[in-house]
Amino acid sequence: MSANSHEGYWKANLKYLTLLLSIWLAVSAGLSIVFADWLDQFRVGGFKLGFWFSQQGSIVVFVILIFVYVRLMNRLDRQYDVDDRQEGGG
Numbered sequence: 001m002s003a004n005s006h007e008g009y010w011k012a013n014l015k016y017l018t019l020l021l022s023i024w025l026a027v028s029a030g031l032s033i034v035f036a037d038w039l040d041q042f043r044v045g046g047f048k049l050g051f052w053f054s055q056q057g058s059i060v061v062f063v064i065l066i067f068v069y070v071r072l073m074n075r076l077d078r079q080y081d082v083d084d085r086q087e088g089g090g
Contacts, residue, residue: 001080001081001082005080008080009076009080009082012076013073013076016069016072016073016076017069020065020068020069023061023065024058024061024062024065027053027057027058027061028058028061028062031050031053031057031058032050032053032054032057032058033054035050036050036051036053036054037050038050039053
């Protein structure tokens with residue numbers, strides 16, 4: 001990998017991380033704390049939505065973001081030709 005490709009790879013990686021962690025911050029802090037009182041007027045499975053986000057929703061969103069990150073990184077690896085699956089036959 002050339003120096004320019006290496007720099008582009010890491011810039012793209014940091015861009016993905018910044019975006020995904022910003023989404024997680026918005027969900028965990030925004031929906032669980034800042035807007036919790038407003039969200040509590042709605043119910044999910046019998047629980048107030050603000051409470052649900054603080055107890056379950058933030059974790060669910062975080063797990064989904066992990067899968068999104070894996071998918072984005074696999075695509076980025078193929079784009080920059082650093083995909084591990086090409087080397088070992090696995």
